[in-house]
Amino acid sequence: MAITAAMVKELRDSTGAGMMDAKKALTETGGNMDEAVDWLRTKGLAKAAKKSGRTAAEGLVAVHVEGGNGVAVEVNSETDFVAKNAEFQEMVGKITYAAQGVDSVEELLAADLGGKSVADTLTDKIATIGENMSVRRMAKLSGDTVVSYVHNAATNGMGKIGVLVALSGGDEAIGKQVAMHIAAVNPAALSEADLDPAVVEKEKQVQMDIARESGKPEQVIEKMIEGRMKKFVAESTLLSQQFVVNPDLTVEAAAKEAGATITGFVRLEVGEGIVVEKEDFAAEVAKAAQG
Known part of the structure; x- marks a missing residue:
């Protein structure tokens, strides 16, 4: 697959990687954007961000x-x-x-x-x-x-972006604050038990590859992975995230202080996950010229 300048730019924008690193990542992964992000992370060349979540709709x-x-x-x-x-x-x-x-x-x-x-x-x-x-x-x-x-x-x-939050106890005020947090932070799941096992396993594999690049002993690597996975879960699940309104508290603790238990949430964002293939300008002109 040909690696275009637009693909390199998109990968750089989503990861903060350098131009040559982004191009090499795309070349190594056959142009697969998600795999290129993981490749860069494994090499320590990308910030640990969520996938680009390309949207066009x-x-x-x-x-x-x-x-x-x-x-x-x-x-x-x-x-x-x-x-x-x-x-x-x-x-x-x-x-x-x-x-x-x-x-x-x-x-x-x-x-x-x-x-x-x-x-x-x-x-x-x-x-x-x-x-x-x-x-x-x-x-x-x-x-x-x-x-x-x-x-x-x-x-x-x-x-x-539309958000729904279900509560047991508490009032609408804390519900509204939690809903705003969800809109801003976009948690993957309510709690660790709700995380997709495939997502967790993939992240663990990425962290193992990163740790092994360090060349440290296996027992040290195991401790590194354990700590990084705890951080991943804490940052990915709503109840464990730092509350944007008061970062000294987790979302779960903030809700508890308000007398509420969060029992579920929904977050929909327009176009989330939709990818629309775009032709480059020269290709568009050529197609138009051919009628």
Whole structure:
């Protein structure tokens, strides 16, 4: 696979690596961006950051809460211009309201929206606005109390990031603070028990490779890995993270001080994980010239 300047720049932006190091990492991994990040980390040439999380889709995430039940829905559009369109926002609001009564995107697309299915409503709106749209995903959360938060709000209840937090005890004030923390820090899971074992194992392997590059004895390496994995878990799980409002406390401790127990959360970000292949400018011109 040819390694382009754009690929090198993207890897440098996401890791802080030098240009030649980034190019070598991509060459060694056949152009796989995620593997290149791990390669750089193993060589000690990249900051230990999350993967680049390349996103290209636009749209909105909307949240709605009634009592102890909350729902979050992501509706994508091709451009941010459409996401700011009042008609699009109104449709997203109605779709989110309809999502309260279903449990999957498939059921949501079939749900009634003023005499038409959500799928047909989307088709009509695509014809009117002239841009492709889709309901990408939805998530529901229940608890004694469910609190919502929207970051970069385009209008009430919808924006670029939507968060739901479920609490047992406490009040909405601590729930709102925790929701803002989740929007900013993006924890991978609620607790260590909720972490994806495959993610943990991959991180452990990366840390082993890094430690062995040091050339230290195996017993020292084992202690190094143990400490680094504890740090990884603490930084990846909501309950163990330092609370952005008061870094002297973990999120769990801050909630406990407020008389609350956090029982779950949902965080949806527009376009998260979507990669759109882009042609370089010369290729676009060549294609246009060929008709």
